Amino acid sequence: MSLRKDHPWREFFPYAGAQIVGGCIGTLVAHGMFELPLLELAVKARTGPAQWFAEFVATFGLIVTILAVSRFKSEAIPVAVGLYITAAYWFTASTSFANPAVTIARALTNSFSGIAPADVPMFIVAQLAGALAGLGVMSWFFTASGVPERLAALDRT
Numbered sequence: 611m612s613l614r615k616d617h618p619w620r621e622f623f624p625y626a627g628a629q630i631v632g633g634c635i636g637t638l639v640a641h642g643m644f645e646l647p648l649l650e651l652a653v654k655a656r657t658g659p660a661q662w663f664a665e666f667v668a669t670f671g672l673i674v675t676i677l678a679v680s681r682f683k684s685e686a687i688p689v690a691v692g693l694y695i696t697a698a699y700w701f702t703a704s705t706s707f708a709n710p711a712v713t714i715a716r717a718l719t720n721s722f723s724g725i726a727p728a729d730v731p732m733f734i735v736a737q738l739a740g741a742l743a744g745l746g747v748m749s750w751f752f753t754a755s756g757v758p759e760r761l762a763a764l765d766r767t
Contacts, residue, residue, distance in 0.1 A: 613745060626711065633715030641719065652717050652724025656704060657732065664704035665736035666743070671698060672708045673744030681752065710734045 611617040617625075641648050672694055679690040698706035705723065707713045713734055717727045725733065 629711035630714050633711045634718055637715045637718045646721070650718065650720045652720050652726050654724045654726055655729060656725045657729045661704050662732050662736040664702040665707060665733050666740035668698045668702045668704060668706035668708040669737040669740030670744040673741050674748055677748040707733060708737060710737055713737065
């Protein structure tokens with residue numbers, strides 16, 4: 611959103627930090643609910659080109675979903691994101707982390723959803739690449755010749 615100038619850059623790091631802290635606290639809460647040790651590190655290996663590509667695809671699709679829905683019905687973004695992430699959990703080999711904050715938080719659980727801390731950096735690289743690709747495609751799509759008019763016509767129907 612900062613790249614699109616929808617949010618000021620001065621909000622980027624506090625927002626990202628809040629997501630990371632919130633995800634880590636959420637992991638602790640989940641551990642408490644399931645009587646797991648509150649603090650643990652994942653040992654589940656999630657690495658290799660297929661996993662990284664899956665994260666690229668998951669994040670690309672998430673960004674496309676957010677930007678497309680925000681164009682027509684922004685109040686539906688939370689539902690669209692929830693539905694997309696649920697679907698992507700099943701259609702990606704990585705189980706769709708699709709967010710660096712989620713990836714960091716999942717390194718703090720040795721449950722089935724964890725990711726070994728050593729595998730986190732490449733997941734984040736793949737997510738950033740997928741996010742930039744999704745932003746690029748949607749920026750082109752919404753500014754390509756004739757596309758805004760066709761979309762406006764669809765919006766009126």
